Amino acid sequence: MNIRNCDSIKVALKVYFIMGSPNCNDNPASVLQAAIEGGITLFQFREKGTGALTGNAKVELAKQLQQLCRQHQIPFIVNDDINLAIALNADGVHIGQEDEPADEVRKKIGHDKIIGVSVHSYDEAMSALEGGADYFGIGPVFPTKTKEDAKPSNGTKLIEELRDRGISIPIVGIGGITADNAGSVIKAGADGVSVITAISHAPSVTEAAKNLRKSVFEG
Ligand SMILES: Cc1ncc(COP(=O)(O)OP(=O)(O)O)c(N)n1
Ligand SMILES: Cc1nc(C(=O)O)sc1CCOP(=O)(O)O
Ligand SMILES: [Mg+2]
Numbered sequence: 001m002n003i004r005n006c007d008s009i010k011v012a013l014k015v016y017f018i019m020g021s022p023n024c025n026d027n028p029a030s031v032l033q034a035a036i037e038g039g040i041t042l043f044q045f046r047e048k049g050t051g052a053l054t055g056n057a058k059v060e061l062a063k064q065l066q067q068l069c070r071q072h073q074i075p076f077i078v079n080d081d082i083n084l085a086i087a088l089n090a091d092g093v094h095i096g097q098e099d100e101p102a103d104e105v106r107k108k109i110g111h112d113k114i115i116g117v118s119v120h121s122y123d124e125a126m127s128a129l130e131g132g133a134d135y136f137g138i139g140p141v142f143p144t145k146t147k148e149d150a151k152p153s154n155g156t157k158l159i160e161e162l163r164d165r166g167i168s169i170p171i172v173g174i175g176g177i178t179a180d181n182a183g184s185v186i187k188a189g190a191d192g193v194s195v196i197t198a199i200s201h202a203p204s205v206t207e208a209a210k211n212l213r214k215s216v217f218e219g
């Protein structure tokens with residue numbers, strides 16, 4: 001299967017769980033296992049923020065989480081760290097406007113890997129497309145405390161604008177998304193939702209993933 005196929009990416013983006021050890025109240029592998037049992041469709045390893053692991057500890061955690069994803073056929077995406085993604089033969093990377101440009105990343109990771117790019121305007125979206133992005137992450141849709149340097153929340157405006165202007169690339173919304181508001185993000189034109197705390201901090205991680213899935217698939 002071509003992992004970069006647009007329809008496959010749209011399916012994978014539906015319930016996109018992102019986390020690293022700073023986001024977990026429990027052992028990250030247990031949290032990921034529980035989220036997989038709840039039906040997540042894609043995972044991003046984002047080892048970032050206060051207390052984030054570095055060096056060998058980061059690599060070992062990434063390997064452990066990648067192994068879990070492999071066992072359950074969940075694609076494994078690495079946030080920011082292109083060298084780690086290459087070293088682990090990850091399924092792809094997610095980069096933002098402050099990270100390496102998409103065209104440079106494409107040269108490094110090759111043509112069989114997914115590149116997700118965060119965009120905040122039509123112009124950024126066009127540049128990301130030219131650079132070879134496979135999907136856009138758009139946010140923060142709602143206020144979030146999880147990303148320290150997040151921009152002010154902007155609702156679903158950009159998602160609607162891109163769809164109105166005929167952009168058909170896979171899109172995932174991010175930032176403050178929960179089972180209660182996920183339906184509005186899908187209605188706006190996103191293919192899926194990406195969340196950290198709505199799953200990682202939930203009293204039951206499995207139930208939270210199931211509820212999010214329900215909202216995405218049933219509105
Ligand atoms: C799916 C998805 N969308 C957006 C982001 C944010 O990326 P970025 O702006 O580079 O910020 P950091 O996550 O690196 O702090 C994301 N990670 N995933
Ligand atoms: C990693 C990230 N990126 C964002 C963006 O707007 O690009 S918001 C965000 C944090 C999302 O965490 P939560 O689901 O807990 O709000
Ligand atoms: Mg980044």
